Amino acid sequence: MKIHIKNGRFIDPKNDIDSVQDVFVAKGKVVGIGKAPAEFQASRIIDAQALVVCPGLVDLSVRLREPGLEYKATLESEMNAAVAGGVTSIACPPDTDPPLDEPGLVEMLKHRAKNLNQAHVYPIGALTQGLKGERLTEMAELNDAGCVVFGQPDGLLPNLKVLMQAMRYASTFDFSVWLRPQEISLTGDGVAHDGEVAARLGLLAIPVCAETIAISNIILLTKETGVKVHLCRISSGEGLAMIRAAKQQGLSITCDVTINHLHLSDMDIGFFDSNCHLMPPLRGSDDRDALRQGLLNGTIDAVCSDHAPVDEDAKLLPFAQSEIGATGVELLLPLTLKWGTEMRLSLPKILAKITSDPAGILGIDAGHLSIGSAADICIFDPDHYWKVTSSAILSQGKNTPFMGMELPGGIKYTLVNGHIVYEH
Numbered sequence: 001m002k003i004h005i006k007n008g009r010f011i012d013p014k015n016d017i018d019s020v021q022d023v024f025v026a027k028g029k030v031v032g033i034g035k036a037p038a039e040f041q042a043s044r045i046i047d048a049q050a051l052v053v054c055p056g057l058v059d060l061s062v063r064l065r066e067p068g069l070e071y072k073a074t075l076e077s078e079m080n081a082a083v084a085g086g087v088t089s090i091a092c093p094p095d096t097d098p099p100l101d102e103p104g105l106v107e108m109l110k111h112r113a114k115n116l117n118q119a120h121v122y123p124i125g126a127l128t129q130g131l132k133g134e135r136l137t138e139m140a141e142l143n144d145a146g147c148v149v150f151g152q153p154d155g156l157l158p159n160l161k162v163l164m165q166a167m168r169y170a171s172t173f174d175f176s177v178w179l180r181p182q183e184i185s186l187t188g189d190g191v192a193h194d195g196e197v198a199a200r201l202g203l204l205a206i207p208v209c210a211e212t213i214a215i216s217n218i219i220l221l222t223k224e225t226g227v228k229v230h231l232c233r234i235s236s237g238e239g240l241a242m243i244r245a246a247k248q249q250g251l252s253i254t255c256d257v258t259i260n261h262l263h264l265s266d267m268d269i270g271f272f273d274s275n276c277h278l279m280p281p282l283r284g285s286d287d288r289d290a291l292r293q294g295l296l297n298g299t300i301d302a303v304c305s306d307h308a309p310v311d312e313d314a315k316l317l318p319f320a321q322s323e324i325g326a327t328g329v330e331l332l333l334p335l336t337l338k339w340g341t342e343m344r345l346s347l348p349k350i351l352a353k354i355t356s357d358p359a360g361i362l363g364i365d366a367g368h369l370s371i372g373s374a375a376d377i378c379i380f381d382p383d384h385y386w387k388v389t390s391s392a393i394l395s396q397g398k399n400t401p402f403m404g405m406e407l408p409g410g411i412k413y414t415l416v417n418g419h420i421v422y423e424h
Contacts, residue, residue, distance in 0.1 A: 002041060003025040004025075005024075005025070006022045008053035011348050013349070014368035021033055022035075023053055025415070027418065029372055029374060030372065031371065046413060054355065055376060056089060057333060058354065058355055059082070061307065063078075069097050073397055077309075078396070080394050089364060089376065092124060094153065095154060099131045100124070101142075110146045117419065122146075123147050124147065124150065124151045125137060134159070135162075136162070139175055148362060156217065158185070163217075167221055171226050176227075176230055176363065189204050190204045191203050194206060201272060203320060208287075230254045237289075256301060256358070257294070257295055258278075259328055266283060274317065277324055279325075301357055303336050305332040307326075308397070309397020310326075310327075310399045315399050327397040333378070333380065337350060337382065337408045337409045385410075386407065388405050411424060
């Protein structure tokens with residue numbers, strides 16, 4: 001299909017473009033910006049008057065729940081949710097059942113995703129077998145199967161020697177290691193930030209030092225091994241200060257923050273709202289404000305949804321027993337726009353945090369609309385506000401702390417490889 005997108009505000013942060021220009025798509029590629037190629041005859045015209053035309057969004061953490069956890073969500077339901085949110089490239093954490101530690105599992109996931117012809121799926125390979133933290137996976141074989149990076153999503157490995165071996169292995173092949181900095185021995189059965197709210201509600205607490213001690217160990221091991229490290233889901237101001245200092249030393253470290261931690265604090269738990277049972281936990285308001293500033297000044301490199309659809313019954317349990325996680329892939333754009341508007345940031349700089357910047361972290365050719373690039377495109381109305389309701393969310397998981405809120409950014413069209421995969 002040849003598509004002519006006309007009259008839209010074309011924003012491409014990577015190429016520093018922000019102007020009203022037409023975009024021309026053919027054979028799955030961007031073939032023209034501003035001016036149509038010779039003999040171009042559109043088979044579909046999209047009038048993007050008063051709309052923003054930008055690269056498809058890149059989300060660094062979307063749990064698709066396959067294989068093994070289909071009762072929470074299916075690949076099909078979550079891919080539908082992704083494109084409805086304008087997300088065209090997805091990094092999928094390895095904590096499936098079984099974990100993504102075998103090439104066959106990765107190939108199966110890639111094959112299933114490709115057959116759906118929707119968003120691109122980039123599996124994160126398990127760093128250790130079964131994610132148990134004991135024996136390393138065959139990263140080179142997993143990379144051949146389609147894993148672009150390798151991670152341990154549930155906290156720092158209990159054995160630092162194993163982590164150092166993993167970092168050395170990854171460094172040898174120039175693989176990136178993704179770690180959520182949390183010292184497991186300090187987390188215990190904690191479910192909330194170690195502060196006034198946890199004390200008042202009688203919830204077992206997780207101290208900030210569970211994050212900062214882990215970050216300190218990771219920084220030291222990064223110096224030792226020279227590996228590229230991405231720190232997932234930073235939650236504290238103290239942790240952020242350590243990362244800033246490590247970057248100033250020239251270490252190859254990047255980090256992200258979730259849309260939840262960008263807007264919420266432990267006060268939002270209220271009277272045991274299980275939709276706020278997240279990991280890492282929502283921290284204090286000072287931490288939240290530090291994260292918002294950190295994203296603004298570039299210490300934090302990208303925003304992710306940390307999408308985790310959960311079975312409804314699992315969220316009806318008491319807070320401490322409820323399942324961790326919140327749905328979010330459809331809220332990535334609206335909540336990032338909300339943050340950027342509140343911080344008085346220009347739209348191109350806001351969009352960079354969910355397009356070109358995360359694509360660079362993931363190491364993929366996405367998040368831009370250069371001539372000849374894949375036509376992965378998001379078209380949205382920045383001035384359209386919509387209410388977050390169960391019926392408005394396509395994800396099988398309806399668990400979000402933002403339920404009932406009105407948010408900016410209505411997706412009108414999503415294109416993947418030049419095909420319209422979502423149309424509002």
